[in-house]
Amino acid sequence: SKTIPAWPLVNPDPMAIQKPSIAPGGVDQKGTPIRVMIVDDSAVIRGVIRRILETNEEMLTVASVGNGRQAVEELRRHGDIDVVILDVEMPEMDGLTATAEIRRRGFTRGDGRPVTILALSGYAVSTVETACIAGGMDGFLPKPVGLKEIQKAVRQWLPAIGSRAA
Numbered sequence: 373s374k375t376i377p378a379w380p381l382v383n384p385d386p387m388a389i390q391k392p393s394i395a396p397g398g399v400d401q402k403g404t405p406i407r408v409m410i411v412d413d414s415a416v417i418r419g420v421i422r423r424i425l426e427t428n429e430e431m432l433t434v435a436s437v438g439n440g441r442q443a444v445e446e447l448r449r450h451g452d453i454d455v456v457i458l459d460v461e462m463p464e465m466d467g468l469t470a471t472a473e474i475r476r477r478g479f480t481r482g483d484g485r486p487v488t489i490l491a492l493s494g495y496a497v498s499t500v501e502t503a504c505i506a507g508g509m510d511g512f513l514p515k516p517v518g519l520k521e522i523q524k525a526v527r528q529w530l531p532a533i534g535s536r537a538a
Contacts, residue, residue, distance in 0.1 A: 404482055406530055407452055409435040411443040411470070412459040412492060417515070421457060424519045431455070431526060439463060440470025447479045447487065454481035455526055457513065460493040460504060467491060468507040475508045481530075488529040492517065 408431050410421045418436045425433050434453060435446045439462045447453055456474070460467040471489050479487045488511075491504035496514030504512050511525040 405434075406431045406454050406526065407434040407482070408432065408455045408457060408526075409437065409443060409446060409453045410457050411437050411440065411462070411467070412457075413438050413462040414459075417459070417492075421517065421522075424517075424522065427519060428523065431522075440465030440467060440473070443470050444473050444477070447474060448477070451479065452482065453479075453487060454483075454530060455488045455490060457490050457492050457522070458509070460491055460495075460500065467493075467509070468504070471504075471508045488526070490522075490525050490529075 408425055410418045410425075410433060412418050412421070415438070418438075422433045422436055425431050435450070437443055437446055440458070441464050443456060443458065444465070447456075458467045458470060465473075474487060474489065481487045489509045490511045490513050491501070491509040492513050492515060493500050493504070494515040501512040510529050513521055513525060
């Protein structure tokens with residue numbers, strides 16, 4: 373098992389962060405990868421989360437974008453994303469606005485259920501979490517986030533991986 377360096381990683385490769393990547397493994401009960409999109413205006417944070425996900429055999433990163441508008445476009449183009457880890461505060465289109473648009477458009481994950489949206493915020497206070505859930509997000513991840521927190525949130529919304537995600 374790989375060890376993840378402390379948050380944040382220093383000097384991540386910006387090219388690797390900008391383009392979608394597929395981590396090894398990543399399957400649900402039907403053998404289909406749990407496809408994750410990371411949305412954050414910080415390339416460093418996207419890189420850290422992508423590297424965290426690369427250590428997990430049940431999830432893989434299929435997209436990494438810098439704002440809510442790009443997230444909506446990625447879902448429109450590809451439509452094969454199960455989980456969106458979505459920063460709350462971003463320029464151009466913030467996480468709550470993006471969530472409203474994602475829900476309005478009815479994007480679904482591989483099993484036909486609404487795409488799972490996990491809020492990501494540096495403000496780990498109950499009022500922010502409550503606003504995110506009220507705004508249509510499914511779960512809340514405080515920054516800095518680690519593999520265990522991501523696994524717990526994903527297990528809650530995609531229980532099929534619960535028995536394998538350790």
